[in-house]
Amino acid sequence: MAAALINVPAKARRGDVIEIRTLTSHIMETGFRRTAAGDLVPRDIITSFTCRYNGTEIFRADFYPAIAANPYLSFFTVAKESGRFDFEWIGDNGYSSTASASITVE
Amino acid sequence: MSFWRAIALAALCAAAPALLAGEIPPEARRSGYSFMGPDTRAMQDDDTSNPGMLFVLDGEALWTKKAGSADKACADCHGDARSSMKGVAARYPAFDKSLGHPVTLDQRINLCRADHQQATPLPYESRDLLALSAFVAHQSRGFAITAGDDPQLKPFVAQGRDLFMRREGQLNLACTNCHDDNFDKRLAGAPITQAQPTGYPLYRLEWQTLGSLERRLRSCMTGVRAQAYDYGSPELVTLELYLMSRARGLPMETPAVRP
Numbered sequence: 001m002a003a004a005l006i007n008v009p010a011k012a013r014r015g016d017v018i019e020i021r022t023l024t025s026h027i028m029e030t031g032f033r034r035t036a037a038g039d040l041v042p043r044d045i046i047t048s049f050t051c052r053y054n055g056t057e058i059f060r061a062d063f064y065p066a067i068a069a070n071p072y073l074s075f076f077t078v079a080k081e082s083g084r085f086d087f088e089w090i091g092d093n094g095y096s097s098t099a100s101a102s103i104t105v106e
Numbered sequence: 107m108s109f110w111r112a113i114a115l116a117a118l119c120a121a122a123p124a125l126l127a128g129e130i131p132p133e134a135r136r137s138g139y140s141f142m143g144p145d146t147r148a149m150q151d152d153d154t155s156n157p158g159m160l161f162v163l164d165g166e167a168l169w170t171k172k173a174g175s176a177d178k179a180c181a182d183c184h185g186d187a188r189s190s191m192k193g194v195a196a197r198y199p200a201f202d203k204s205l206g207h208p209v210t211l212d213q214r215i216n217l218c219r220a221d222h223q224q225a226t227p228l229p230y231e232s233r234d235l236l237a238l239s240a241f242v243a244h245q246s247r248g249f250a251i252t253a254g255d256d257p258q259l260k261p262f263v264a265q266g267r268d269l270f271m272r273r274e275g276q277l278n279l280a281c282t283n284c285h286d287d288n289f290d291k292r293l294a295g296a297p298i299t300q301a302q303p304t305g306y307p308l309y310r311l312e313w314q315t316l317g318s319l320e321r322r323l324r325s326c327m328t329g330v331r332a333q334a335y336d337y338g339s340p341e342l343v344t345l346e347l348y349l350m351s352r353a354r355g356l357p358m359e360t361p362a363v364r365p
Contacts, residue, residue: 005159070160
């Protein structure tokens, strides 16, 4: 189940530094663990996250096996214009999840 | 000699209330939240950083999803959970008249699935069951716990209390030895809490997922090197019931975050 919690301020003044917080649901299986029978549990992680602000990429992060399950990210940007933030998580086994949030800049 | 006997008697009388009390008085009851560090508290307080809310969202979707051969969703009988499930989890485990014993919220969900949806029961600790019970229990956030108030539950609360007081495992420890007698101290660097089950199902950072109170109880039992009871066993249910009645009056926090 792909679910994400996004926190973007609904309103901001032009030039304000705003904080964006994202939390997404993912098991982040490291690929180092073994089952009771000794078989390796295959790696299943998110490998990359991008945030676009009205189409322009403003933040990107690469993920590695040491990142905990349900990764939480917080980052900052400058509110320039009203519009949309698009978030995308890409991972192993063709995993892809998207979310978006809008902002009004005055 | 009678002088010494009188002193011994006096000492016994003075100690008796303390020996009998055992229970933490209502004003001294503290949620596990108060034992946590500021970072973990902040994580729980903000619904956009609390990973338990991901499960609540999943549970909300499952609430309206039709299941089983009856092709009914929870919402078809119970309507909007925001009003119909308000305060319900604060009363669980609750007495089931037809079964004649208490059932946990997870068991109630599965009974509902069997009786009204004609669906297969969800396995314990499965994502769907945790999500549904988190969604239902979330509707009681802020409600004071009242589980165990039903007079029919009295013998079961007493059974749970017996288990709580009984030493077990290779370390020969009872729940009470840590959680009544030694809370606020530390065990290998980790704070010992009062074991008040205010926020279940809760997100444990150690588990990296949501888990039930039964999972927590089982890991404590493994910790004292005892054979843990099976999920849904009468022992775990009565223990859960006693713990909830012991936390009477504390507000529900579901989904809580714990280290």
